[in-house]
Amino acid sequence: MKLANCTQCGAVYVENVHGLCVKCLREEEEAEDLVAEFLREKNKASLEEIHQATGVNHKIILRMLKRGRIQSDAVISYPCETCGAPISEGRLCEACSNNIVRQLKPDEWQPKPEQPSERKGNQRLYIKDLLKNK
Template sequence: MGLANCKECGKLFNSTTSKVCPDCRESEEEKFELVKEYLYENPKSTIEAVVEGTGVERELIIKFMRDQRLEETGIELNHSLNCKRCGAQISSGKFCSSCKNKLISEIDQSNKAEDKEKKKKGSEMFLRDRFKRK
Protein backbone atom coordinates (compact mmCIF):
# COMPACT_ATOMS: atom_id res chain seq x y z
CA MET A 1 0.00 0.00 0.00
CA GLY A 2 1.45 3.36 -0.98
CA LEU A 3 0.62 6.99 -0.66
CA ALA A 4 -0.52 8.92 -3.70
CA ASN A 5 -1.98 12.28 -4.55
CA CYS A 6 -5.55 12.21 -5.83
CA LYS A 7 -5.73 12.85 -9.55
CA GLU A 8 -8.82 15.03 -9.04
CA CYS A 9 -8.31 17.06 -5.86
CA GLY A 10 -4.61 16.53 -5.11
CA LYS A 11 -5.27 15.22 -1.59
CA LEU A 12 -2.84 12.61 -0.21
CA PHE A 13 -4.44 9.18 0.36
CA ASN A 14 -3.59 5.48 0.75
CA SER A 15 -3.64 4.03 -2.73
CA THR A 16 -3.75 0.43 -3.86
CA THR A 17 -4.85 0.70 -7.47
CA SER A 18 -7.11 3.74 -7.57
CA LYS A 19 -5.87 7.10 -8.83
CA VAL A 20 -8.56 9.06 -6.97
CA CYS A 21 -9.25 9.39 -3.25
CA PRO A 22 -12.34 7.80 -1.67
CA ASP A 23 -14.13 11.19 -1.50
CA CYS A 24 -13.63 11.88 -5.21
CA ARG A 25 -14.60 8.30 -6.06
CA GLU A 26 -17.85 8.73 -4.12
CA SER A 27 -18.52 12.00 -5.93
CA GLU A 28 -17.82 10.27 -9.25
CA GLU A 29 -20.31 7.51 -8.36
CA GLU A 30 -22.98 10.10 -7.57
CA LYS A 31 -22.37 11.73 -10.96
CA PHE A 32 -22.60 8.33 -12.66
CA GLU A 33 -25.98 7.74 -11.03
CA LEU A 34 -27.15 11.15 -12.30
CA VAL A 35 -26.06 10.29 -15.84
CA LYS A 36 -27.63 6.84 -15.63
CA GLU A 37 -30.98 8.25 -14.44
CA TYR A 38 -30.90 10.96 -17.12
CA LEU A 39 -30.27 8.40 -19.86
CA TYR A 40 -33.02 6.16 -18.51
CA GLU A 41 -35.49 9.05 -18.78
CA ASN A 42 -33.98 10.45 -22.02
CA PRO A 43 -32.62 7.56 -24.10
CA LYS A 44 -30.43 8.31 -27.12
CA SER A 45 -29.42 11.74 -25.79
CA THR A 46 -26.28 13.37 -27.10
CA ILE A 47 -23.32 13.88 -24.81
CA GLU A 48 -23.96 17.63 -24.86
CA ALA A 49 -27.58 17.07 -23.78
CA VAL A 50 -26.42 14.83 -20.93
CA VAL A 51 -23.85 17.44 -19.85
CA GLU A 52 -26.50 20.16 -19.95
CA GLY A 53 -29.15 18.04 -18.20
CA THR A 54 -26.95 16.69 -15.42
CA GLY A 55 -24.09 19.15 -15.01
CA VAL A 56 -21.61 16.26 -15.27
CA GLU A 57 -18.43 17.09 -17.18
CA ARG A 58 -18.07 15.81 -20.74
CA GLU A 59 -14.69 14.20 -19.95
CA LEU A 60 -16.23 12.23 -17.08
CA ILE A 61 -19.03 10.92 -19.32
CA ILE A 62 -16.40 9.82 -21.86
CA LYS A 63 -14.46 8.16 -19.00
CA PHE A 64 -17.62 6.21 -18.07
CA MET A 65 -17.78 5.04 -21.68
CA ARG A 66 -14.07 4.07 -21.66
CA ASP A 67 -14.63 2.14 -18.43
CA GLN A 68 -17.53 0.33 -20.16
CA ARG A 69 -20.06 1.69 -17.70
CA LEU A 70 -21.97 3.46 -20.50
CA GLU A 71 -22.40 2.15 -24.00
CA GLU A 72 -23.31 3.67 -27.32
CA THR A 73 -26.77 2.06 -27.12
CA GLY A 74 -27.70 4.44 -24.29
CA ILE A 75 -26.14 7.60 -25.59
CA GLU A 76 -25.99 9.17 -29.03
CA LEU A 77 -22.33 9.50 -29.91
CA ASN A 78 -21.21 12.76 -31.36
CA HIS A 79 -17.80 11.91 -29.99
CA SER A 80 -15.97 8.88 -31.22
CA LEU A 81 -13.96 6.58 -29.02
CA ASN A 82 -10.98 5.01 -30.71
CA CYS A 83 -9.13 1.80 -29.97
CA LYS A 84 -5.89 2.67 -28.17
CA ARG A 85 -4.00 0.10 -30.23
CA CYS A 86 -5.23 0.40 -33.83
CA GLY A 87 -7.38 3.55 -33.80
CA ALA A 88 -10.61 1.86 -34.96
CA GLN A 89 -13.88 3.39 -33.74
CA ILE A 90 -15.40 1.62 -30.74
CA SER A 91 -18.57 2.17 -28.72
CA SER A 92 -17.01 1.62 -25.28
CA GLY A 93 -13.84 0.42 -23.60
CA LYS A 94 -10.25 1.02 -24.62
CA PHE A 95 -9.66 -1.64 -27.28
CA CYS A 96 -11.67 -3.05 -30.19
CA SER A 97 -12.59 -6.74 -30.03
CA SER A 98 -9.92 -7.65 -32.58
CA CYS A 99 -7.15 -5.99 -30.56
CA LYS A 100 -8.48 -7.48 -27.31
CA ASN A 101 -8.22 -10.94 -28.83
CA LYS A 102 -4.72 -10.24 -30.15
CA LEU A 103 -3.56 -8.93 -26.77
CA ILE A 104 -4.98 -11.96 -24.96
CA SER A 105 -3.28 -14.26 -27.47
CA GLU A 106 0.06 -12.46 -27.06
CA ILE A 107 -0.18 -12.69 -23.27
CA ASP A 108 -1.02 -16.40 -23.45
CA GLN A 109 1.95 -17.03 -25.76
CA SER A 110 4.24 -15.08 -23.44
CA ASN A 111 3.02 -17.03 -20.41
CA LYS A 112 3.52 -20.34 -22.22
CA ALA A 113 7.07 -19.36 -23.21
CA GLU A 114 7.86 -18.37 -19.61
CA ASP A 115 6.45 -21.66 -18.30
CA LYS A 116 8.48 -23.62 -20.84
CA GLU A 117 11.65 -21.74 -19.83
CA LYS A 118 10.99 -22.34 -16.13
CA LYS A 119 10.47 -26.06 -16.70
CA LYS A 120 13.67 -26.23 -18.74
CA LYS A 121 15.69 -24.44 -16.06
CA GLY A 122 14.08 -26.50 -13.32
CA SER A 123 15.02 -29.82 -14.95
CA GLU A 124 18.61 -28.71 -15.58
CA MET A 125 19.05 -27.74 -11.97
CA PHE A 126 17.60 -31.01 -10.80
CA LEU A 127 19.99 -33.01 -12.99
CA ARG A 128 22.97 -30.90 -12.00
CA ASP A 129 22.15 -31.39 -8.33
CA ARG A 130 21.71 -35.09 -8.87
CA PHE A 131 25.13 -35.46 -10.52
CA LYS A 132 26.78 -33.50 -7.69
CA ARG A 133 25.44 -35.95 -5.10
CA LYS A 134 27.23 -38.97 -6.63
Protein backbone atom coordinates (compact mmCIF):
# COMPACT_ATOMS: atom_id res chain seq x y z
CA MET A 1 0.00 0.00 0.00
CA LYS A 2 1.27 3.39 -0.93
CA LEU A 3 0.31 6.57 0.84
CA ALA A 4 -0.22 9.82 -0.99
CA ASN A 5 -1.67 13.25 -0.45
CA CYS A 6 -5.19 13.86 -1.66
CA THR A 7 -5.02 16.21 -4.66
CA GLN A 8 -8.14 17.95 -3.38
CA CYS A 9 -7.74 18.45 0.37
CA GLY A 10 -4.14 17.33 0.95
CA ALA A 11 -5.02 14.64 3.49
CA VAL A 12 -2.87 11.52 3.55
CA TYR A 13 -4.71 8.56 2.09
CA VAL A 14 -4.03 5.17 0.53
CA GLU A 15 -3.22 5.95 -3.07
CA ASN A 16 -5.87 5.20 -5.67
CA VAL A 17 -6.39 5.98 -9.34
CA HIS A 18 -8.57 8.98 -8.53
CA GLY A 19 -5.90 10.85 -6.61
CA LEU A 20 -8.51 11.63 -3.97
CA CYS A 21 -9.13 10.55 -0.41
CA VAL A 22 -12.34 8.68 0.38
CA LYS A 23 -14.06 11.81 1.67
CA CYS A 24 -13.23 13.90 -1.40
CA LEU A 25 -14.02 11.04 -3.73
CA ARG A 26 -17.50 10.78 -2.25
CA GLU A 27 -17.96 14.53 -2.47
CA GLU A 28 -16.84 14.45 -6.06
CA GLU A 29 -19.26 11.66 -6.88
CA GLU A 30 -22.08 13.70 -5.39
CA ALA A 31 -20.92 16.73 -7.34
CA GLU A 32 -20.83 14.67 -10.53
CA ASP A 33 -24.40 13.58 -9.97
CA LEU A 34 -25.46 17.20 -9.52
CA VAL A 35 -23.67 18.31 -12.65
CA ALA A 36 -24.95 15.38 -14.69
CA GLU A 37 -28.48 16.10 -13.55
CA PHE A 38 -28.15 19.77 -14.43
CA LEU A 39 -26.78 18.92 -17.88
CA ARG A 40 -29.62 16.53 -18.58
CA GLU A 41 -31.87 19.57 -18.85
CA LYS A 42 -29.42 21.83 -20.62
CA ASN A 43 -27.89 21.28 -23.99
CA LYS A 44 -25.23 23.82 -23.54
CA ALA A 45 -23.75 25.27 -20.41
CA SER A 46 -20.69 27.21 -19.52
CA LEU A 47 -18.52 26.32 -16.58
CA GLU A 48 -19.86 29.35 -14.75
CA GLU A 49 -23.49 28.33 -15.40
CA ILE A 50 -22.85 24.85 -14.06
CA HIS A 51 -21.14 26.32 -11.04
CA GLN A 52 -23.99 28.76 -10.38
CA ALA A 53 -26.64 26.08 -10.76
CA THR A 54 -25.00 23.27 -8.80
CA GLY A 55 -22.61 25.03 -6.45
CA VAL A 56 -19.89 22.61 -7.57
CA ASN A 57 -16.57 24.38 -7.73
CA HIS A 58 -14.80 25.01 -11.03
CA LYS A 59 -11.89 22.76 -10.19
CA ILE A 60 -14.13 19.73 -9.78
CA ILE A 61 -16.11 20.44 -12.95
CA LEU A 62 -12.89 20.87 -14.91
CA ARG A 63 -11.49 17.65 -13.54
CA MET A 64 -14.67 15.85 -14.51
CA LEU A 65 -14.34 17.27 -18.01
CA LYS A 66 -10.72 16.29 -18.36
CA ARG A 67 -11.46 12.75 -17.25
CA GLY A 68 -14.42 12.49 -19.58
CA ARG A 69 -16.66 11.95 -16.57
CA ILE A 70 -19.34 14.26 -17.87
CA GLN A 71 -21.41 11.97 -20.03
CA SER A 72 -23.55 14.36 -21.95
CA ASP A 73 -24.04 15.87 -25.36
CA ALA A 74 -23.75 19.24 -23.74
CA VAL A 75 -21.12 21.50 -25.11
CA ILE A 76 -19.41 22.80 -22.06
CA SER A 77 -17.29 25.84 -22.24
CA TYR A 78 -14.93 27.16 -19.63
CA PRO A 79 -12.41 29.94 -19.69
CA CYS A 80 -8.98 29.60 -21.26
CA GLU A 81 -6.42 29.59 -18.45
CA THR A 82 -4.52 32.42 -20.08
CA CYS A 83 -6.97 34.85 -21.69
CA GLY A 84 -10.38 33.71 -20.43
CA ALA A 85 -11.87 33.01 -23.86
CA PRO A 86 -14.51 30.24 -23.73
CA ILE A 87 -13.11 26.84 -24.70
CA SER A 88 -14.46 23.32 -24.53
CA GLU A 89 -11.33 21.20 -24.47
CA GLY A 90 -7.80 21.34 -23.19
CA ARG A 91 -6.67 24.15 -20.95
CA LEU A 92 -5.99 26.92 -23.43
CA CYS A 93 -7.79 28.42 -26.38
CA GLU A 94 -6.30 27.89 -29.82
CA ALA A 95 -4.68 31.31 -29.92
CA CYS A 96 -2.96 30.81 -26.57
CA SER A 97 -1.76 27.28 -27.36
CA ASN A 98 -0.33 28.61 -30.61
CA ASN A 99 1.44 31.30 -28.64
CA ILE A 100 2.96 28.71 -26.38
CA VAL A 101 4.12 26.61 -29.30
CA ARG A 102 5.76 29.73 -30.68
CA GLN A 103 7.50 30.39 -27.39
CA LEU A 104 8.72 26.82 -27.11
CA LYS A 105 10.02 26.62 -30.65
CA PRO A 106 11.03 30.13 -31.60
CA ASP A 107 13.28 28.86 -34.40
CA GLU A 108 10.37 27.41 -36.30
CA TRP A 109 8.26 30.53 -36.11
CA GLN A 110 10.57 33.48 -36.30
CA PRO A 111 12.75 34.22 -39.26
CA LYS A 112 16.36 33.77 -38.28
CA PRO A 113 18.09 37.09 -37.87
CA GLU A 114 20.27 37.96 -40.84
CA GLN A 115 23.86 37.41 -40.03
CA PRO A 116 25.69 40.70 -40.26
CA SER A 117 27.85 40.69 -43.36
CA GLU A 118 30.77 41.87 -41.27
CA ARG A 119 30.72 38.66 -39.30
CA LYS A 120 30.50 36.55 -42.45
CA GLY A 121 33.60 38.32 -43.70
CA ASN A 122 35.39 37.65 -40.47
CA GLN A 123 34.46 34.01 -40.59
CA ARG A 124 35.73 33.68 -44.13
CA LEU A 125 38.96 35.36 -43.15
CA TYR A 126 39.31 33.09 -40.20
CA ILE A 127 38.88 29.96 -42.28
CA LYS A 128 41.33 31.25 -44.89
CA ASP A 129 43.87 31.93 -42.17
CA LEU A 130 43.43 28.44 -40.82
CA LEU A 131 44.09 26.95 -44.26
CA LYS A 132 47.11 29.17 -44.72
CA ASN A 133 48.60 27.99 -41.42
CA LYS A 134 48.28 24.32 -42.35
